[in-house]
Amino acid sequence: MSDEAEIAGGFGDLDELYQEVILDHYRSPRNRKTLDAPDITVDGLNPYCGDEVSIQASLVGQKVVDVGISGLGCSISQASLSMMSELLKNKSLNDFQRLVSLFKRFLEGAKLSDSETAELGGLEALSGLHKYPIRIKCALLGWTTMEEGILEYRSGNPSE
Ligand code: ZN
Numbered sequence: 100m101s102d103e104a105e106i107a108g109g110f111g112d113l114d115e116l117y118q119e120v121i122l123d124h125y126r127s128p129r130n131r132k133t134l135d136a137p138d139i140t141v142d143g144l145n146p147y148c149g150d151e152v153s154i155q156a157s158l159v160g161q162k163v164v165d166v167g168i169s170g171l172g173c174s175i176s177q178a179s180l181s182m183m184s185e186l187l188k189n190k191s192l193n194d195f196q197r198l199v200s201l202f203k204r205f206l207e208g209a210k211l212s213d214s215e216t217a218e219l220g221g222l223e224a225l226s227g228l229h230k231y232p233i234r235i236k237c238a239l240l241g242w243t244t245m246e247e248g249i250l251e252y253r254s255g256n257p258s259e
Pocket residue numbers: 145148149150172173174175176237
C-alpha cells in the first residue's frame with residue numbers, strides 16, 4: 100500500500116483526485132436553494148448514517164428545468180446529492196431514471212461501456228465505493244429519493 104492510500108483514511112483507497120471532487124461538492128453544494136413553486140418535493144433519510152436530503156424540482160412537460168437541494172450528513176451523501184442535482188437539471192424524467200439505474204450498477208462494481216462511463220461524468224469520483232457497502236447507501240440517498248419523488252409525481256399526474 101502506498102503512502103497516499105494510507106492518507107486517504109476515511110475514503111479508503113479512493114484516489115486523491117476523486118477525494119477532491121467529493122470534498123468540493125460537499126463544501127460547495129450545487130443548486131442549494133429553495134424553489135418557489137416546485138412540481139416535485141421529496142425528502143429522504145439514510146438511517147444507517149443519519150444522512151438527510153431534501154430535493155425540489157420544477158418541470159416543463161417531462162423535463163426538469165430547475166432543481167433545489169438541501170441536506171445534512173456525511174460528505175459522500177451530500178457530495179453525491181450535489182452531483183445528482185447537476186445531472187438532473189435539463190434532463191427528462193425518463194433519462195434521469197435511466198441514469199439512476201446506471202449509477203446503481205456502477206456503484207455495485209459492474210463493468211460499464213465507455214459511453215456509459217462518459218454519461219456518469221464526475222460521478223466516477225465515487226468509484227471504489229463498491230468495496231464499502233455501507234457507503235453505497237450514502238451515495239445513493241439523493242438518487243433513490245429523487246426516484247421516489249418522480250414516482251409520486253407520476254401517480255399524481257397519470258395523464259403525463
Ligand atoms: Zn452517510
